[in-house]
Amino acid sequence: MTSMKILGALLLSWVTTGAMAHAHLQKAVPADGAVVTASPANVVLSFSEPAHLTAFWIQKDDGVKQKIGPLAPEPARQITIPLPQLAPGTYVVSWRVLGDDSHIVPGQIRFTVAAGTAAEKH
Ligand SMILES: [Cu+2]
Numbered sequence: 001m002t003s004m005k006i007l008g009a010l011l012l013s014w015v016t017t018g019a020m021a022h023a024h025l026q027k028a029v030p031a032d033g034a035v036v037t038a039s040p041a042n043v044v045l046s047f048s049e050p051a052h053l054t055a056f057w058i059q060k061d062d063g064v065k066q067k068i069g070p071l072a073p074e075p076a077r078q079i080t081i082p083l084p085q086l087a088p089g090t091y092v093v094s095w096r097v098l099g100d101d102s103h104i105v106p107g108q109i110r111f112t113v114a115a116g117t118a119a120e121k122h
Helices: 002-019
Strands: 025-029 042-060 076-082 089-099 104-113
Touching: 025 104, 042 104, 076 089
Parallel strands: none
Antiparallel strands: 025 042, 042 076, 042 089, 089 104
């Protein structure tokens, strides 16, 4: 009986710790590796739990990493970051989020804005 109680307590603590896991990226729009036909207005990041975006950068091809801001001060599971107008090319956006468990989790996605569509944009 005692060993069952210990096992139960161990299981319970494992489950509780699992619930405190850090904020994992579940979805990004545009998706990693996406090719889009027009400059996306936003990047939308969805996390496994509320996350506070502390930094966000965009880098075109081999260009300079450009910091984007200001960022939303509230932690959220879904974060929308407005982008500037993007010329055709390949971009890497990277970020850092702070989860509820105070762990900082960096992430990045790469996407391509296809050439030949920028002129049609209004
Ligand atoms: Cu964590």
